[in-house]
Amino acid sequence: MLRTALCLFLAVGAAHAQVQSVTVTTTRDPVDKSYRKMLKGMDRFESERSHAPGATLRFRLLPRLPGVRMEGIEMKVVGDTVTLPVPVAPDNSFTLERNAQAQREDAALVANRRTDSMTWRADVRSPGVPAGMRRLGDLRTECRVGIEAGLVSNNAHLFRWLSDLFTNPDAVCRDPQGNYLFFAERPLFAVRLHAGERHATLPFRYQYAGGTLPRADLPFCDCQVLLDRTYHAPIWDAGWPDDTLLEFEHMDDPAPPDAAPAPGIQPGQTAQEVRAALGPATEVRFDSGLQAWLYPPAERRGKNAGPEFIVLFGADGRVLKSRRN
Structure with missing residues (x-):
């Protein structure tokens, strides 16, 4: 229940700066981000240093x-008497300066886009992580910072009775059924964990918002246009240390040499041929025209459901690749 509800919501010390002005045509709406909450997220980051000691x-x-157009985004902190510019980097990331006056005035962080047209996330990065990989301790910190900072979507009116769960970082980030949604840089096919001699591939329920979200519900999920990039990480599982690395196989990557395909499935086969070989699946369709078929279907998943298979289809409806967990 918590994981499903989270998908429907979730949405990413300096001296006091001199007050400045910046001209930004903003669209103010009820979900502009709270400057105070963002500062609380920054405080939470400092208190979580044990998980990511050298991170930024x-x-x-x-x-x-x-x-939504993601180029040319301009942002500012706006209070009753204070306006502070917030430079946005080309990758649409930014930092916030601390300003006592803006904090006293309960300022808001506003942009020249509707706030609910964007997914907001904390982005925590430790040095030395290989390119294209993520560190689990960084993700643990991202979750706690993101919840503390209020980086959630504007759909709380649908689930007001759950509001306390979404403002409590420990309730969200330590619950194995309520993992925070993360986003890869490119569409995903597999996520693998590496911690010393221990290796594992995440089960399919950790990808594509669980693979069970009806398309009619996508407008209520931060993953609406990024469904093929979403994953949950086992941030709640102390058995995986903070230095665990997550390795991503993307949809357009060649299959690893040691990857086992789904039985009897070859690239180029049609959906009809796959259904005849493996039976019905949970079918997840993406805006790109690609689709992933997950086996066993969601209604049959469980401890005794047998091996898992995933089959990726191109926009032409033919198999691109498959794998077995």
Whole structure:
């Protein structure tokens, strides 16, 4: 229940600066981000140093609604008497300066986009992590910072009775059924964990927002336009240390040499041929035209459901690749 509800919501010390002005045409709405909450997220980052000792914190914007333009975003902190510019980097990440006056005035962070048209995330990065990989301790910190900072979507009116769960970082980030949604840089096919001699591939329920979200519900999920990039990480599982590395196989990557395909499935086969060989699946369709078929279907998943298979289809409806967990 908590994981499903989270998918429907979730949405990414300096001296006091001199007050400045910046001209930004903003669209103010009820979900402008609270400057005070963002500062609380920054405080939480400092208190979580044990998980990511050498890391840096930025915040990042990602598209949440179809058609939103992510180029040229301008932001500022706006209070009753104070206005502070917030430079946005080319990757749509930014940092916040601390300003006592803005904090006293309960200022808001506003942009020249509707706030609910974007997914907001904390972005925590430790040095030395290989390119294209993520460190689990960084993700643990991202979750706690993101919840503390209020980086959630504007759909709380649908589930007001759950509001306390979404403002409690420990309730969200330590619950194995309520993992925070993370986003890869490119569409995902597999996520593998590496911790010393221990290795594992995440089960399919950790990808694509669980693979069970009806398309009619996508407008209520931060993953609406990024469904093929979403994953949950086992941030709640102390058995995986903070230095665990997550390795991503993307949809357009060649299959690893040691990857085992789904039985009897070959690239180029049609959906009809796959269904005849493996039976019905949970079918997850993406805006790109690609689709992933997950086996066993969601209604049959469980401890005794047998091996898992995933089959990726191109926009032409033919198999691109498959794998077995």
